[in-house]
Amino acid sequence: MFTKSLRPLNEGYAASRRRVQCAIGWGVVLVLALAFAAPALAQSAARATPATAPAxxxxxxxxxxxxxxxxxxxxxxxxxxxxxxxxxxxxxxxxxxxxxxxxxxxxxxxxxxxxxxxxxxxxxxxxxxxxxxxxxxxxxxxxxxxxxxxxxxxxxxxxxxxxxxxxxxxxxxxxxxxxxxxxxxxxxxxxxxxxxxxxxxxxxxxxxxxxxxxxxxxxxxxxxxxxxxxxxxxxx
Missing domain, CATH: 3.40.50.1110 (SGNH hydrolase)
Incomplete structure (x- = not known):
């Protein structure tokens, strides 16, 4: 009975861990995406803002x-x-x-x-x-x-x-x-x-x-x- 009573808890824990791992995985993907996109965004911003010519x-x-x-x-x-x-x-x-x-x-x-x-x-x-x-x-x-x-x-x-x-x-x-x-x-x-x-x-x-x-x-x-x-x- 004790084992049966633990099964829902184990299943719930496993499901929670999968959700956490999934969230961590998506977080890593987002961080990597932003890291690779940052140089391109910076270059785009530089092109959009022309340098001021010296007087x-x-x-x-x-x-x-x-x-x-x-x-x-x-x-x-x-x-x-x-x-x-x-x-x-x-x-x-x-x-x-x-x-x-x-x-x-x-x-x-x-x-x-x-x-x-x-x-x-x-x-x-x-x-x-x-x-x-x-x-x-x-x-x-x-x-x-x-x-x-x-x-x-x-x-x-x-x-x-x-x-x-x-x-x-x-x-x-x-x-x-x-x-x-x-x-x-x-x-x-x-x-x-x-x-x-x-x-x-x-x-x-x-x-x-x-x-x-x-x-x-x-x-x-x-x-x-x-x-x-x-x-x-x-x-x-």
Missing amino acids: RTVLVMGDSLSAGYGLAASQGWVALTADRVAKDRPGWRVINASISGETTAGGASRIGGEIKRTKPAVVVIELGANDGLRGLPLAQSRTNLERMIRASKDTGAKVLLIGMRMPPNLGREYTQGFADNYSSLAKQYEVSLLPFLLEPIALDRNAFQADNLHPVASAQPKLRDHVWTKLAPLLK
Whole structure:
């Protein structure tokens, strides 16, 4: 009788064990299936989410007129241009490597390192004013600007050359030769040229700080818009 009474229990236990084994078996199958499917799912997700392309760079090499002398960091025309680029030209950024007091010699000595550091797609060269104010030889300034243009183009970067004008007290020959440096280099190397950065404000004394050399904050949007006419077509 005791054996008979145990038989239903044994049968029930055996059935329970089979159910547990079956459940374990299906669990193992599910785990293995997920393990083999995971790489395929990951690859599919990677294909579905394209990688974000690195931003292309506009490198500005200038003097105090581009460094924002006497202004807050956000007020200069370069900073204002960076704001416009961020809004209107997604995928681009602006790096300002301008230094107050910079000459073309200084720019020529720095251009290689800045290009290596920033890998620009566009290089804006705004230098020469300090050369002119110091009466440096025109041939020397031209050679330095040429070195900067060639260094930029050798990497495949587009170039925007921004010119300056000298006051007439330096003599007609010097002032004309100074302006010709920019136009002749732009023609020779087929780069974009903005002949005179300060053209929109040059005749407005109120647009300049007390030194009568550096524009005030309220004049900077005009410079930004002036430069934009030549810069925007390069951001393609």
